[in-house]
Amino acid sequence: MSISIIQAILIGLVYYLGINGTPWTTLLGSTILQKPLVAGVIVGFILGDPVQGAIIGAAIQLPFIAYISAGGAPPTDPGLAGTLGTALAMAAGVKPEAAIAMAVPIGLLGTIIWVLHMTIDVFFVHAIDRAADEGNMKKAVFYHVAMPQIVTLLLGAIPVALGCYFGSGVVTNIIELLQGRPLQTLEVIGGLLPAIGIAMNLRAISKPGILMWYVLGFILAVYLGLQTMPIAIIAGIVAYLYTDLIAKTEEKTVALDSSEDLDDDFI
Numbered sequence: 001m002s003i004s005i006i007q008a009i010l011i012g013l014v015y016y017l018g019i020n021g022t023p024w025t026t027l028l029g030s031t032i033l034q035k036p037l038v039a040g041v042i043v044g045f046i047l048g049d050p051v052q053g054a055i056i057g058a059a060i061q062l063p064f065i066a067y068i069s070a071g072g073a074p075p076t077d078p079g080l081a082g083t084l085g086t087a088l089a090m091a092a093g094v095k096p097e098a099a100i101a102m103a104v105p106i107g108l109l110g111t112i113i114w115v116l117h118m119t120i121d122v123f124f125v126h127a128i129d130r131a132a133d134e135g136n137m138k139k140a141v142f143y144h145v146a147m148p149q150i151v152t153l154l155l156g157a158i159p160v161a162l163g164c165y166f167g168s169g170v171v172t173n174i175i176e177l178l179q180g181r182p183l184q185t186l187e188v189i190g191g192l193l194p195a196i197g198i199a200m201n202l203r204a205i206s207k208p209g210i211l212m213w214y215v216l217g218f219i220l221a222v223y224l225g226l227q228t229m230p231i232a233i234i235a236g237i238v239a240y241l242y243t244d245l246i247a248k249t250e251e252k253t254v255a256l257d258s259s260e261d262l263d264d265d266f267i
Contacts, residue, residue: 011160077111
């Protein structure tokens with residue numbers, strides 16, 4: 001499969017919209033569009049085969065299933081792995097296992113884009129300070145909103161678009177050279193990588209406050225025979241009630257602490 005320049009540009013835009021901090025998709029960026037499964041489906045639509053995109057995206061999702069970015073230092077970039085990884089895997093026509101082995105190193109390259117993006121943004125912070133000193137709020141807003149997004153678009157969409165357009169043929173040729181035992185080895189490695197993400201997820205589930213919910217879901221699925229969709233709906237309702245109860249408990253605690261502090265002041 002070859003990727004046209006229009007398709008490459010669209011895939012680059014998908015990656016840009018999934019980058020953390022993109023205001024156009026505040027609720028969809030780092031929470032939804034960045035997920036390889038979602039990005040894979042969209043890339044599949046762009047390349048004319050959403051089903052294959054979903055299959056490859058779901059496979060790439062597994063190593064990143066427990067992904068978390070703490071303190072602005074992401075260890076990898078699942079968004080880049082999901083978009084560029086799915087595109088190149090579909091262009092080369094490889095199996096999902098081999099797609100995983102291709103996508104994981106691509107995700108590591110995404111950290112370079114992120115670090116470069118954050119480094120350039122530092123200059124805009126100083127520009128905002130100067131604009132604030134001048135009392136020019138329009139200029140401050142421009143440096144705060146527009147310029148970082150322009151940089152993010154250039155650093156995100158353009159490399160991915162170029163990688164899709166020029167890299168698809170290169171990857172296809174490499175896959176053809178690896179036919180046989182080398183490609184089988186790559187598929188075995190790709191088949192093992194999801195175990196890392198699943199192990200990390202199980203490690204989080206094993207905590208006492210979370211384990212009971214896992215057991216409840218297991219009972220609903222195995223003993224009651226419920227399908228994934230009703231279990232997800234039940235989980236959403238329980239999560240809402242649980243978080244609402246915690247929020248009300250915290251409000252009461254804060255109110256009690258405040259009243260005790262007032263009583264101490266009067267005394």
